[in-house]
Amino acid sequence: MSAAFIATFLLFCLQTNPVGAEVAAPQNVTMVTLNTNYTLSWDWDQSAGSHAVTFTTEYVAKFNLKYKKKDPKWLVVCDKTSHHSCDLTHRNLNYLGIYMIRVCANVNGSHSDWVHMEFCPDKNAALGPPSKVNLTLAGSTLDVSIHDPLDSTNTSMKEKIPLLYYHIVYWEGSAHTQASGDQTLTTSANLVTLPDLKSWTSYCVSVQSRYEYYNKSSSFTSPLCMQTAGAIPWWVIFLSFLGSLIFFFTIVLLAIFGFMKIYKTIKTVFYPSNQLPPHLKEYLCDSPASDVPRLLASPDSESELLCDKVIICPVQVLEIHFPPPEALAAPPSGLEPDSSGRHSRQGSSGSGDSGVYSTGGSSGLRQPNSNQSGVSGQSMLSAETSWQGPFDSEQVKMRDMTPGLKRQPLITDEGIVDMCV
Incomplete structure (x- = not known):
């Protein structure tokens, strides 16, 4: 009975003994930091146990461990996570505080031993480079504008590190020609003017953050390059003025x-x-x-009633045909001029009748002879109306159209000679 009791007791003790020592603990526990971003990371041997392993991360302020308390209150950050890292940034740890952080592995309800590490952000956290660097031209030199590093809440790190300063390196040439003869400048100001620069020369600048108390230094920023200026040559001014003048006149002409x-x-x-x-x-x-x-007015409007009708009558133009000069210069056939300038008719009758020929081409008209010279005005009128020729009808129309003109009496003087027009 005693042997069986001892065997049962030993089996019970083996079943109730904690198996925590049988689970492998995390290895290479480190803190990855930058300004106020803190991430705890570790490694774990996969061959030491099952693949279904989880990890738990806790932290506590170090001053709480100094009290004589058996069980200080640890704050859980990551509970049974499968990742090999735990982010403590959102815990807003005091930058000047000291904390104890521990992590263990969990397998099938059993956990490994805790791995502890001490962490002080002011001492252990890495310092980041300036958040932004700008170069501006200032005549023959350059101004460097430096923006402070930022924490996780986008606040300047100078609020946590008042002794933060910057180390500036600048050189002549391009970003890929950095040599041992670089010039350096140390300042805690955010705006710096680089001294002793050459005119019309390209310079490149890179800046680093530093904290001397714990000998912290950040990485350098990417190089920024810019060319300096100087006195403008007279030919550049002349060409600029000429070009602007031509441009102005071209615009005006257009x-x-x-x-x-x-x-x-x-x-x-x-x-x-x-x-x-x-x-x-x-x-x-x-x-x-x-x-x-x-x-336009309507047909029934009064303005149309006030207008008179206009009648257009055709007017026949009188045409006068003049005989050629040869016909006027030569006397008609059968007539011979006498000594008194009269034309005597030659014929079988042999009478002494004389006639006057008109200048309008009516030479065929005959005047009354000398025996009838005493004929009265009525005889003359009848003789006038009895003219025959190609213009009789036109003369009648002209007299009808101009009734106001006075008629000229016919000249019966036998002494009138023919006239040429």
Whole structure:
């Protein structure tokens, strides 16, 4: 009985003995930091146990461990996570505080031994480079504008590290020609003017954050390059002035040319060169000087009743045909001039009749002879109306159209000679 009791007791003790020592603990526990970003990371041997392993991370302020308490209150950050890291940034740890952090592995309800590490952000946290660096031209030199590193809440790290300063390195050339002869400058200001620079020369700048108390230094920023300026040569000023002058005159000429084209187009549209005749403007427009047409009135309007009818009658133009000079210069056949300038008719009758020939081509008309010289005015009128020739009808029409003209009496003097027109 005693042997069986001892065997049962030993089996019970083996079943109730904690198996924590049988689970492998995490290895290479480190803190990855930058300013106020803290991440705890570790390694674990996969061959030491099952693949279904989880990890638990806790922390406590170190001053709480100094009290004589058996069980200080540890704050859990990551509980049974499968990742090999735990982020403590959101815990807002005091930058000047000291904390104890521990982590263990969990397998099938059993956990490994705790791995502890001490962490002080002010001492152990890495310092980051400036958040931003700008270069501005200041004549023959350069101004360097430095923005402070930022913490996890986008606040300047100078609030946590008042002794933060910057180490500036600048050199002549390009970003890939950095040599041993670089110039350096140390400052805690955020705006720095680089001294002893050459005119019209390209310089590159890189900045580093430093904290001397714990000998912290950040990485350098990416190089920024810019060329300095200096006194502008006279030929550059002259060419700039000449170019601006040509550009200005070109713009003015183009503006004038465009204005003239638009003006001519508007003038052609609104003021055409072909205008209405004055006599049409008088009747079609409100006034002779206006181009606005008169409004048409209705057929029953009073203005149409006041207008008189216009009748257009054709007028026949009298045509006068003059004989050629040869016909006027030579006397008619059968007549011979006598000594007194009269034309005597030659014929079988042998009478002494004499006639006067008109200058209008009516040489065929015969005047009464000398024996009938005493004929009265009525005989003359009848003789006048009895003319025969190609212009008798036209002469009658002219007399009818101009009744106001006085008739000229016929000249019966036999002493009148023919005249040429």
